[in-house]
Amino acid sequence: MNRKFYTKSTLILLFALFLSASISAQIKSGPMLGYSEMKEVLVWVQTEKAAKVEIKYWDKESDGKTKFTSDAVLTEKKSGFIAKIIADQVSMSKKYTYEVWLDGKKINFDYPLEFQTQKLWQFRTDPPSFSFVFGSCNYINEEATDRPGRPYGGADEIYKTIYDAKPDFMLWGGDNFYYREADWNTRTGMMHRNTHSRSVKSIQPLLANTHHYAIWDDHDYGPNDSDRSWVNKHTTLEMFKLFWGNPNFTFPNEAMTGQFQWGDVEFFLMDDRWFKAPNGLEDATKDYWGQKQMNWLLDALTTSKAPFKIVVNGGQVLNPAKIFENMSNYEAERNQLLAELQKRKIGGVIFLSGDRHTSSFWKLDRPGTYPLYDLTVSPFTAGPADVHALDKNSVLVPGTMTAKRAFSKLSVSGDAKNRELKIQLFDHTGVELWNQILKANDLK
Template sequence: MTHLYPSPKYFFTVLAAGLLSVSFAFAQLQSGPMVGYSDMLEVMLWAQTDRPAQVKIMYWEAGNPAQKKSTDKVLTQKQSAYVARLFADQVRPGQKYEYEVYIDNKKVFIKYPLRFQTQTLWQWRTDPPPFRFAIGSCNYINEEGYDRPSRAYGDGYEIFQSIADKKPDFMLWGGDNTYLREADWNTRSGMLHRYTHTRSLPRLQSLLGSTHHYAIWDDHDYGTDDSDRSFWMKNTAAEVFRLFWGNPGYVFEGATTGTFFWSDAQFFILDNRWFKAPNKLADPLRDYFGDAQIRWLLDALTSSKAPFKFIVTGGQIINPARVLENYANYSTERDRLLAAITEARIPGVLFLTGDRHHTSVHRLDRPGTYPLYDFTISPLTSGTTKPFPDELTLPTLDSGTLVTERNFATFDVSGPQNDRALKVTVYDVKGKELWTRQLRANDLK
């Protein structure tokens, strides 16, 4: 009998093919890492892989890599979009940290710096630390095959590097951070796809990796255009939002309402979708934020000792024009909320909004007390629009603040505890200054 033995070349070919297939099976970093909330004794970190994998993050105080700490290991799974939510819980207040990502015990090479910080324990010790945050809204990332068949709606992605160059302590995403589309609305798979696609933008990654991030949502991260409390996938939308963002907590089941602190400032995140009645509902008492959320907000504002109390939501609050989804369309509830803030004599209230695809500041003068300001900052990368003609002559509009190109803003808080100051600066896509405004906490009393 003749025996035929495979040649050495055959064995080499089979071995090479096997090694190649194994190499392709290694999990890779899909998006992130992203730095979430920061507190004195804990920081939330986030990463997404492209297939199941074991993920951990090693971190250390800046300049001291010999003393590395590790988060717990997290196994990413398909049902949660291969997302790992990790917690640096062996940290000290007021420190800066560096970190690295490990996937299946292999260090991931990342060419840009990875950093986070813990908040300072300043109370009863020093003046509150100065800080800077960036804010923007309306972030549209094109995807061929899912966009409308016309000119690309998203552009100017270099804006994210311009934001990173300003070195903010954190980024506040002001809604419409992800644009769900027709293929996404009706399934959990569609929502996970859209959030993953947006989060994976290469030009976004360095900003994610070294700046803390907080977010609200508006209609496009929630559901359909102008969607409201009737949206049939609202529970799934809430689950996906919480999976992809790093806010420290939520007040209600489902709704994205919450609060966080940075230095001596407090931020109140309002949900303008979960409780909102339809725009076309013929009821003068219809809800926008809803009674439960307004009660919580007024209680929280009353209890707050912050010199600046930033209320963050999607639609414009102070602009009196009854256009699109401005709060003025829900005038009964709006009047009640603004009157309650005035009657309670709550100092330091400022509104931060988005939605409109242009930037502007509206100021509401109130007899016997300080004016209320609404800083609308929009858009980041989506298309731009102009105000309606009648809005340009409104007495509330600071006409020197209108910007109808893609932009973002930084807010700088500084000064001694008894005289805190706020500086607001708006920049174009390339980081060129467009305008600036300054306020003092003592003038908001």
């Protein structure tokens, strides 16, 4: 009879391999809710290693006996072990409880997991009231790659404050994390930075229970002040599409431009990096959004019937100060935008912007038509900046310039003929710093 004899070290190795194989895959980050529509919802999950991921979900108002199960998604290393799961057995105007299952085993969380579908209100009722949170500049510290000295990021309790505010969705306004020197030259580095930033423990309840949409700005696109010349922009676009759950992308294989609707409000997500000419280029007609993107935006705004048409951009649009990367530095394109909005008689346009590490509210009066507004909210957790002297100009709404970590909650309410938008700015602890109210009837 043949017998096999194993050394002690061999037995230890075999036991370790058995133990490793028997350990179930775990969640690295998420779940995170992506877009919500009437007929489907996207749920994003990142696992520690290859796994079969699925969700089970049921109407929150039911007894939970009727559960739906999503199609399973297999995660793999080349896509960051990320699963994008579609809940497609949903009904309109519902809230759902959901579970995450890995390799046939339910994963337990110490916070609830819920998502919602949008309401079918058209031709039936007044549009629904809803709220969303907006902000930008979210820096997550990592000692190995941070610059020496005092950590730049802080106040991550802001995530719980936002969670407690219970918005229907969250709109990330760029610089949602910061690529470092060790990251931006390789796909491996970019994958690490996205994963590291998404895995922060304190943000997980917010990710799991609030729907998320995003644009980018320079720091989550490439190096500081990156423009159309950035050599690795196709890789950063791949990362953006992997790590966010936006419903669409306007241009195949270029830019993160897109659009979505919540209730009766439309949101236009602009890319201020992909087509942008270098800041230092001395050309009076140099591109900011670029004509392809500009034409799309103007046509989409012209087509829209929304009472509020919210244009989301990384940098400020209305501030006339030609500082940093404001659109005012790209004067020809800014003039074209303002002229076309007036020529086409497009009502209800409001801009949301970030980048500046200060928050502010801007009002640009226009002869013969309604004023335009630009809400700048920055930063979430990155370091606040000093107020620039040139920001103190006639377009700045007095009392709104704030150099604190902050976020804005925007609430839409009113019947179909009297919609209003309440804008509140809160510091990271939830203290209201100021508020403004805009009425759709005044934006015509």
